[in-house]
Amino acid sequence: MRFFSEGNPMPSSLTSKTVWHLQRGLLLGLMCLFVMLRVDAATLLTLPAAEQIVVQQNPSLAVFQKKIEALRHQAVAAAQLPDPHLSLGAEDLPTNNFSLNQQQMSMLGVGLSQTFPPFGQLALRRRQLQQEANAEAASRAERVAELVWFLRQSWIQAITIQKELDIVGHQRRLAAITEQAAMAAYRAGRVGQADVLRSQLAREDLVNDIDQLQAQRRSETARIAQLLNLSSLPELVDDWPDLPKPPSLTALQSQLVGHPALQAAAAQDRAADLGVRAARRDYLPSITVSASYGRDFVPGSPNWLSVGINLSLPIFPADRQDQTVAAARAKSFAARDEYDELHLALERQARSAFAHYQAAQAEYQRSHQVLLPTARRVFRTALVEFTTGRARMEEVLQAQNAVLDLALKTLKFRRDRALRIAELDFLATQNQGAPRT
Numbered sequence: 001m002r003f004f005s006e007g008n009p010m011p012s013s014l015t016s017k018t019v020w021h022l023q024r025g026l027l028l029g030l031m032c033l034f035v036m037l038r039v040d041a042a043t044l045l046t047l048p049a050a051e052q053i054v055v056q057q058n059p060s061l062a063v064f065q066k067k068i069e070a071l072r073h074q075a076v077a078a079a080q081l082p083d084p085h086l087s088l089g090a091e092d093l094p095t096n097n098f099s100l101n102q103q104q105m106s107m108l109g110v111g112l113s114q115t116f117p118p119f120g121q122l123a124l125r126r127r128q129l130q131q132e133a134n135a136e137a138a139s140r141a142e143r144v145a146e147l148v149w150f151l152r153q154s155w156i157q158a159i160t161i162q163k164e165l166d167i168v169g170h171q172r173r174l175a176a177i178t179e180q181a182a183m184a185a186y187r188a189g190r191v192g193q194a195d196v197l198r199s200q201l202a203r204e205d206l207v208n209d210i211d212q213l214q215a216q217r218r219s220e221t222a223r224i225a226q227l228l229n230l231s232s233l234p235e236l237v238d239d240w241p242d243l244p245k246p247p248s249l250t251a252l253q254s255q256l257v258g259h260p261a262l263q264a265a266a267a268q269d270r271a272a273d274l275g276v277r278a279a280r281r282d283y284l285p286s287i288t289v290s291a292s293y294g295r296d297f298v299p300g301s302p303n304w305l306s307v308g309i310n311l312s313l314p315i316f317p318a319d320r321q322d323q324t325v326a327a328a329r330a331k332s333f334a335a336r337d338e339y340d341e342l343h344l345a346l347e348r349q350a351r352s353a354f355a356h357y358q359a360a361q362a363e364y365q366r367s368h369q370v371l372l373p374t375a376r377r378v379f380r381t382a383l384v385e386f387t388t389g390r391a392r393m394e395e396v397l398q399a400q401n402a403v404l405d406l407a408l409k410t411l412k413f414r415r416d417r418a419l420r421i422a423e424l425d426f427l428a429t430q431n432q433g434a435p436r437t
Helices: 016-043 047-057 060-078 121-187 193-228 249-258 260-283 321-387 393-427
Strands: 085-091 107-116 287-296 304-311
Touching: 047 121, 047 193, 060 121, 107 304, 121 193, 121 260, 121 321, 121 393, 193 393, 249 260, 249 321, 249 393, 260 321, 321 393
Parallel strands: none
Antiparallel strands: 085 107, 107 287, 287 304
């Protein structure tokens, strides 16, 4: 490249204004190229980016947040005393003229009373609602993990389908090579026209597989768009996602107690236990403290002050307090049974997922390292032997189909392994920072 300097002067036909326009055009071109590259990069969605979007935009999470807010507001309200009562009245008025100064007993009064529930009941109700709010928070964390799991499932399925399309496309190229070999053998008079037609049929039949796979990929992409709350189908990065390494079965089983689902069940169990304790407080009396002031209008008569304490008498508990406590205890037992049942279900799911993961891992390695390379060598050998007249077309087509079947099986094993890793990661989810009391 030549630069214009004192030793290399600028041509007279190239003015400084022209150079400025050239530089400006080059700069604009580079900027457009940069923007185009950024746009192309923005249209491709990666799994980590999709996981962030699903947590931010999925509408189901807002429902949990509103429930949490409602329960926390209720917890504040439940801890407050009942509203005091204000009374205004006229007492002992004579009915003949309703005069306030005819009799000494007539007066105008104002009173105030406050009821206090059984000791500790309000605090127990507040703690019960707080535990229910904690349960909803854990359920929201479970929903987040579940959405990520669902997203990974659809993502793995979509990537698998794209890999299947690549395999079928490669198989079509192999089928085209087989067709060319059959055509050459037919022209040489070594095979009949039926062999050529069979090779053409094997190649064309793969087109139906391509159409079906493309429809399945659109379906999985539509599910991803639904999870991400997107109005249009995203363009996915066609590569296997980098999933976390699964833990051992022993470590996974020890982590299950921190799973959000179990944390939610445990919080419901604690809330139900607090409900029993609050219900038992109904056996204690509630106390009402009252005070009133009366104004006497008879000359020379004093004003009056009245104070008092009222107690409720829970002396007939069979049809109210006993029934309330029995209902609360039944809910507590049900919450405890639900926790135990859920724990057993998660343990069974963990064992099953880990066993399927190990099987898929072994099957994938065996197929990828041994079976599929062997099938490809068999096909190449059969094709060479066919071209030299030592094999029949049926043997070539059979070897060609074996390559396709093993390639698809290998891909299926890799898909199953990825799906099980995603499931194990869901089971290993921990509800970080959840309050336990």
